[in-house]
Amino acid sequence: MAKQGGWAGKVLRVDLSTGRISTENTVEKYRDYLGGTGIGYKVIWDEVPPGTKPFDPGNKIIFGVGPLAGTGAPCNGRTAITTLWPTCWPKPLVASGHMGGQFAAGLKYAGYDAIIIQGKADHPVWLSIMDKKVEIKDARHLWGQGIRRTTIEINQQMGPEASVAAIGQAGENLVPMSVVMNSYSHSAGGVGAVMGSKNLKAIGVVGTGSVYIAGNKEEWEKVIKLHLSLLGANNQHVVPNKPQPWAEYYNPGTRWVAAKGNKWGAAQPPIDTGPCDPHDLNRIAYRTNNAAFFLGNRAWKYTIRGNGCTGCPIRCHTMLKVPSVATKYGIPEVGQNTCVGLNFGRFFFKSFPDGAIGETAIEACMVGMHLADDLGVWCNYGQLQRDFIKIYYEGIIKNKLGEAEFKTYSWDKYEKGDPSFLFELLPRIANKEGELGTALGLGSGYMLERWGIPEQEWKKDYNLLYWKMGHPKHHSNEDAGQCGVVINTIYNRDAQCHSHANFTRNGLPIDVQKRLAAEVWGSADAVDAVGAYTPMNVYKAKMAKWTLLRKELHDCLSLCNWQGPWVASPLKERGYRGDDSIESLLYSIATGDKKSRQELDEVAERIHLLHRALTIRDMGTKEMRTQHDTIPDWVLVDKAGRPPFTKGTIHMDKADLEKGMEMFYKELGWDEKTGAPLAKTYRKFGLGYVVGDLEKKGLIP
Amino acid sequence: MKKEPISEETEKSFKTHEPEIIRLIQARSEAGRLVMAEEVYAELLRMGILGEDKNTFVEFDAFLKMMVAQNEDLNEIKDGKGVPYYYSTRSMVETYAQLIVRRGQDPYVLMAEVVRENSQRYPRPVPVDLFGDSPFNLTREEISACLKELASLKEYQDIQQTTTSVGNVFLYSRQYLNPDYAAMLAEWLDVGQSNNP
Numbered sequence: 043m044a045k046q047g048g049w050a051g052k053v054l055r056v057d058l059s060t061g062r063i064s065t066e067n068t069v070e071k072y073r074d075y076l077g078g079t080g081i082g083y084k085v086i087w088d089e090v091p092p093g094t095k096p097f098d099p100g101n102k103i104i105f106g107v108g109p110l111a112g113t114g115a116p117c118n119g120r121t122a123i124t125t126l127w128p129t130c131w132p133k134p135l136v137a138s139g140h141m142g143g144q145f146a147a148g149l150k151y152a153g154y155d156a157i158i159i160q161g162k163a164d165h166p167v168w169l170s171i172m173d174k175k176v177e178i179k180d181a182r183h184l185w186g187q188g189i190r191r192t193t194i195e196i197n198q199q200m201g202p203e204a205s206v207a208a209i210g211q212a213g214e215n216l217v218p219m220s221v222v223m224n225s226y227s228h229s230a231g232g233v234g235a236v237m238g239s240k241n242l243k244a245i246g247v248v249g250t251g252s253v254y255i256a257g258n259k260e261e262w263e264k265v266i267k268l269h270l271s272l273l274g275a276n277n278q279h280v281v282p283n284k285p286q287p288w289a290e291y292y293n294p295g296t297r298w299v300a301a302k303g304n305k306w307g308a309a310q311p312p313i314d315t316g317p318c319d320p321h322d323l324n325r326i327a328y329r330t331n332n333a334a335f336f337l338g339n340r341a342w343k344y345t346i347r348g349n350g351c352t353g354c355p356i357r358c359h360t361m362l363k364v365p366s367v368a369t370k371y372g373i374p375e376v377g378q379n380t381c382v383g384l385n386f387g388r389f390f391f392k393s394f395p396d397g398a399i400g401e402t403a404i405e406a407c408m409v410g411m412h413l414a415d416d417l418g419v420w421c422n423y424g425q426l427q428r429d430f431i432k433i434y435y436e437g438i439i440k441n442k443l444g445e446a447e448f449k450t451y452s453w454d455k456y457e458k459g460d461p462s463f464l465f466e467l468l469p470r471i472a473n474k475e476g477e478l479g480t481a482l483g484l485g486s487g488y489m490l491e492r493w494g495i496p497e498q499e500w501k502k503d504y505n506l507l508y509w510k511m512g513h514p515k516h517h518s519n520e521d522a523g524q525c526g527v528v529i530n531t532i533y534n535r536d537a538q539c540h541s542h543a544n545f546t547r548n549g550l551p552i553d554v555q556k557r558l559a560a561e562v563w564g565s566a567d568a569v570d571a572v573g574a575y576t577p578m579n580v581y582k583a584k585m586a587k588w589t590l591l592r593k594e595l596h597d598c599l600s601l602c603n604w605q606g607p608w609v610a611s612p613l614k615e616r617g618y619r620g621d622d623s624i625e626s627l628l629y630s631i632a633t634g635d636k637k638s639r640q641e642l643d644e645v646a647e648r649i650h651l652l653h654r655a656l657t658i659r660d661m662g663t664k665e666m667r668t669q670h671d672t673i674p675d676w677v678l679v680d681k682a683g684r685p686p687f688t689k690g691t692i693h694m695d696k697a698d699l700e701k702g703m704e705m706f707y708k709e710l711g712w713d714e715k716t717g718a719p720l721a722k723t724y725r726k727f728g729l730g731y732v733v734g735d736l737e738k739k740g741l742i743p
Numbered sequence: 744m745k746k747e748p749i750s751e752e753t754e755k756s757f758k759t760h761e762p763e764i765i766r767l768i769q770a771r772s773e774a775g776r777l778v779m780a781e782e783v784y785a786e787l788l789r790m791g792i793l794g795e796d797k798n799t800f801v802e803f804d805a806f807l808k809m810m811v812a813q814n815e816d817l818n819e820i821k822d823g824k825g826v827p828y829y830y831s832t833r834s835m836v837e838t839y840a841q842l843i844v845r846r847g848q849d850p851y852v853l854m855a856e857v858v859r860e861n862s863q864r865y866p867r868p869v870p871v872d873l874f875g876d877s878p879f880n881l882t883r884e885e886i887s888a889c890l891k892e893l894a895s896l897k898e899y900q901d902i903q904q905t906t907t908s909v910g911n912v913f914l915y916s917r918q919y920l921n922p923d924y925a926a927m928l929a930e931w932l933d934v935g936q937s938n939n940p
Contacts, residue, residue, distance in 0.1 A: 284876045285842060287775040287835040294870050295932040302775070319834070336937050381940040398909050520939055547936065551864045571866060573927045614836065690923035
């Protein structure tokens, strides 16, 4: 058999109940599903029956990577972790979490495209993978430890090169709001407790192999260079945030914050990020400083450098050194993370004594990262923090807790914005301690149910950004009007989709964005300027379909959807065009399976269709449009009473969104009345096998 | 002003120094600066590349103009008084070069023009702090003075301010953005994007 490019070739299956370890041929069994979430959905469809609960031994957890993981392709460090989702309310359904770091490459170099974990160990264990040598090891000495110590101990056994994905106390205690984390700060939320339910503390992997590239080496290098040249800063922001000599455009909202005089002040010696001309590919890592983006110029003096995933020059995890926190809070003075992880502690507070981005806010970030990333607590894209602010300031906590428990918290500290309050709160969430800790650890949906609060209350409150099923919106109408809304209806957790937002936030003027939109989605009318929305049209539906499929494709290839797709670039000489075929170019050369952009998108469509089939099967209804693809009230309400499509409001029109859903369903070959895919659509994409099962249950329109 | 013709011999002599001239212009552009012919000439003299007796500035000026016209990587831009400046298009774009030459105007005029351009094109308001950064480099006092000037002049009444929820001031032109829209966009840029990462 010819040597396979891209894929490592084996899927590892570990049964923790029996201790049996086996492998399957990836290409034979899963090629049509690429990798990542594709393998995850297929395993759940084939092997996890409806009605299984997340913490049942019968649930499976699939760590999947794709054919581009561990290659030289930029931004290839993502591992997709698919399972039945414990915070999905009122009924757990399939979903996936995604972590960056070095785990994906390590797994490939060890010879595996995925790990299927099934069953439940009778005592705490960890999984050691050293190439072909795979062992289930005793983890009783690690149980009760945080992620940091667990990682260090496993690294001491396996060697410093091992990538360790571990859970903290939150996962062990079956707290649904828990993560698995590797490489110090790269976490996947929602799955920690599923590992905990299997008594699986961690997976350590050392791979000494490599990924074979099937195609011509020169062509491969050429595509890699093209891809690198198209990269912007984090989230594919392609213009700097202030005027630069080389930049025709600038935009104060972008994450391209490098500039002459902006220095990584805690580096020895300090490093000036400089003007960062986009043609200088050796300085891509200088462009982004997410601490400075979120916390302002004060963060520069604390910045050591950026950190990130295998093969990614963006380095979106900013490493900070804040000496004051060691003496004030007794925590390490160095911490790193990105986005909500970076702001984990800060987002709990309404205000700080020295302002929203003062020294105290930075300290809150450091304390939050230290605690959450060791205990393994998940934030559900900031919903935990938004919920907390609401339930405290509206008196819900006081009402729901007994007086004795309420008094154990230093609420004066909390109101004053004292980061030390986090030491009282976060360990109690991880340890399910008391009513408040337990309720917050359930996630929004189950917390509301526990406290008898109708979900509708959350769906009305714009400040909460809550969407449905226990989860918030993730780049919705605030970013991309109808396209954002449609995308947020589809998944069983927050959408985690950036394809659309990475375009609308790229920083280019609206006329340039419209020119690019016309090239990619067929008309300039596919996009509007933010807050200047126009009624739904077919091009917006096409963009929404593309948005969805690119997210799914990235999750299967191990490319980062927080950074891609790459339809815009910072290059003036290209008219700011990116290349929408970069994924298919990389895939074709790496695997030797030549596929056009359209052909690869069709594979992504098959994979997403399987996600839809799973959702329908496990919900037991085909009425997706009314039962699943719902839109919260806050999207439809404008505080100032402005009509939809008025400049300055992001709120949307109900009838227009109904039309939008129908157009979107039509683009995907789904029934416009129910939102369920048609039998012919399943068959068209090679999923004929789901039709029989769904038909028997009356789940095909 | 009509330039003196340049002899073939002088042109040939200058031409041998083209690489140094290009490097010099490029270095200035990379640093975010334009360069005048007098500055290039003085630098070449300082470096000993040109001899003062042999090559007059008038001849050099004519040569530089010609050289820039023939070189795709170099460009000339004139300020409001018609004074030419040079830059390398490999390191600087025309829009940035324009911002630099427009600094010669009253700063409040430049501020108003930039605000109008941003409001019209992107569309968006701009943070007032932008004018403290390069290439504007205005001090806080100068920015305050500009804002007062704009508020007092009839022809700039379209330039308005909006303050975000965290207290930062943004400027916009009412010719292109209504107050509601400007306020929403300022909040989105200043607060919304980081609260919706």
